[in-house]
Amino acid sequence: MERTQVPQDAQQTAPALLLRNATVIDGAVNQPVPALDVLVEHGRIQAVAPTGTLPLPATAGPERLRVLECTGLTVLPGFFDCHVHVSTRPDADRFDTLMAPESLLTLRSVPVLASTLDAGITTARDLAGADSGFRSAVEAGHVRGPALQIALRILSITGGHGDWRTVGGTPLDSGPGAGVVADSPAGFVRATREVVxxxxxxxxxxxxxxxxxxRSAPEAGGLTEAELRAVVQEAERQGVVGVAAHAQGTAGIAAAVRAGVRSIEHGYLVDGPTLQEMGERGTYLVPTLSALTRPAPEHGPxxxxxxxxxxxxxxxxxxxxALTSGVPVALGTDAGIAPHGRNLRELALMVRLGLSPAAAIAAGTSVAARMCRLDDEVGTVRAGMRADLVVTGVDPLTDIAALGDPDAIRTVVRGGRIVRHTDVPSDAGRERAA
Incomplete structure (x- = not known):
């Protein structure tokens, strides 16, 4: 298996790439299209056309054009995981984490980023824990990982989900991803500005x-609607992508939707009237089924x-x-609470709850890209898009669960550069240089 870093100038340094004779699922259209060639140059998809019809770039050996034979293989857009915590581990001892130096927590995230990329995730949204250095390190090619959007921290009321202090007020979460506590609209405007x-x-x-x-529960412990509106308005004024609301209880989900958040995270007790409003507003749901269905920790609180x-x-x-109501659904696992490196198991869970396999793939590609305001860059296999691609031997429309096994991901392309490639012993997927 080949694994390489992706420097910032990858589109200038990587050779052209031809994925030949593939079945393509483009992330937006339901039907797979067989016998297509996908040509990548300068980090972008230059063309998608019937096999053998593309004029190839002038070549002077394999350093100019690399060809992957994809007969029997499927090409999809690189996937999103819209809810991860790369600096958190589901098996971590809470006391050991509390006592660990911040450098250890950061460095142990390096293999997490790599395993997430190798699972087929080319873009991830870290919703508390990773600071801007994680994003910069991936962009510069210092570590292997998906492109990152980050939230850094969670904004919480006193005693809410982001208030991790003892009764006496001693902070138990003081790293880069520690929660920010405020208790008024003005306080949350200030907190929003600090995070920006x-x-x-x-x-x-x-x-x-x-x-x-x-010290709070899923049915309570959240910002008031006035506080939520203050955050949404300031976030819009500051020009960030949007507001993501950790929301599990019915009333809190409804308040967040009315306040205008862009995404509801978890949404476990969402009701019918709120689903209708989400559909009308275009509010995204990130259901994190991987976290909901994981076994309860044997020795948890x-x-x-x-x-x-x-x-x-x-x-x-x-x-x-919710998943059958028509609201826009984006793939997110809560990896860090759920296991890392098994992100695409979420696809089968979404299908189990009512999405079609094609809709689940869209949730992890084109819909997620739209939620993250990246749909003009990634999320579909179309000419002009950045070449973030996944190649698999699985037919995801008939066996969506198989994509949850990272070994099913044969090749990952990010920014036009192959960052993971597994040689295939059979005739399918043979590589050669042109």
Whole structure:
């Protein structure tokens, strides 16, 4: 297997790339199209055309044009995971994490970024934990990973989901991703400006508590609607991508939607009237089914275990209604709470709850790109788009669950450069240089 870094000038240094005789699922159109060639130059898709019909660039050996034979393989857009925490590990001991130096928490994220990329995720949205240095390190090619949009922190009321202090007020979460606590519209405007100053692409708010919140619950513990509106208005004024609302309880989800957030994260207890309003407003749902369906930690805090058992079945019912309601759905796993490097398992979970395989693929590609305001750059296999691509031997429309195995991802292309490639022993997928 070949694994390479992607420097900022990759489009200038990478040779042209031809993916030959592939079946293409472009991320927006439901039907796969067989026998297509995809030509990549200067980091972008130059053309998609029937096999053998493209005029190839002048070549002087393999350093100018690389050809991957894709007979029997499928090419898709690179996938998004719109809810990750790359600096968090689901198996981490909370006390050890509290006592660890920040450098250790950052450096152990390096293999997480790599495994996320190798799983077929070429763009990820980190919703608290990663600071702007993570994004810059990936862009500069210092580490292998997906392109990142970041929120840095979660904005929380006192006692809410982002308030990780002891009763006596001692902070238990003081790293770059620590929550920001405020308690008025003016306070949250100031908090929004601070996070933007630190380099955030997104603003994340706690519209409710969560299953793991020490002093709040999924049905309570969130910003008021006036506070949420203040954040949304300031985020729009500051020109960030949007506001993402951690929202699990019914009332908090509804308040966040009315306030104008761009995405609802989790949405476990969403009700029918709110789904209708989400559809009318175009509010995105990121259901994080990987986190909801993961086994409860054996030795987790009793309140977290109890909440998870109490909410799970109702949440699955509500999310099934949501996924079949027509609201825009974007793929997100809550990796860091859920396992890293298995991100595309979320596709099968979305299908299990009612999406078609084609709609699930769109949720992880074109719809996610639109939510992140990147749909003019990535998310579809079309001429002019940045060449973020995935090649697999799986037919994802008949066996969507198979994509959840990272070994099913044969090749990952990011910015026109092959960053993962697995040689195929059979006739399918043979590589040669032109």
């Amino acid at each position: 100053r630190e380099g955030a692409d997104w603003i994340k708010v706690a519209a409710t508590g969560g299953m793991s919140s020490p 009793p309140h977290e275990v109890e909440r998870r058992h109490r909410m799970r079945e109702t949440a699955l019912e509500r999310l099934s209604a």
